[in-house]
Amino acid sequence: MSAFLRFISLPTAVIGITLGCIWLDRKMGWRGVHAPEAGATLVVLGVAIVFWCFVLFLHIGHGSPHPFVAKTKKLVIAGPYCYVRNPMMWGIGTILAGLALWLGSVGLWLGLGMFLIFVSLFVPFYEERDMEKRFGEDYREYCRRVPRWWPRFRA
DSSP states (O other): OOHHHHHHHHHHHHHHHHHHHHHHHHHHTOOOOOOHHHHHHHHHHHHHHHHHHHHHHHHTSSSOSOTTSOOOSSOOOSGGGGTOSOHHHHHHHHHHHHHHHHHTOHHHHHHHHHHHHHHHHHIIIIIHHHHHHHHHHHHHHHHHHSOSSSOOOOO
């Protein structure tokens, strides 16, 4: 598979699943909590987190956040990575929750649940093993200091 196809595969899958969840809502006639202002705020917050992480991966890590394209050459532990090891997952989850509220979508809440299950398996069984292999003791020390999922806002 070409680098371009690998690069677009993950975003395409996320967008496809999101659209599928919205379609499921319409097909099933589901109506969830509709809070467009709160939802839009969460979407903007999530996009900001994902963008911040993306910039850090490019400038500090000298690579891409996409796990199958251009892995970072340096360990990124700045910005939101000081507080939690997976802020990009927080950003994507925040976007999905925001879209669910914005659109009043039960299907997107189900999609968020599927995303959380996927991430809870992908991160420890692939990503963390790969990071430990590439960054060794630096990564192990980072794991001892910074929690995987729940941010810690103290030194």
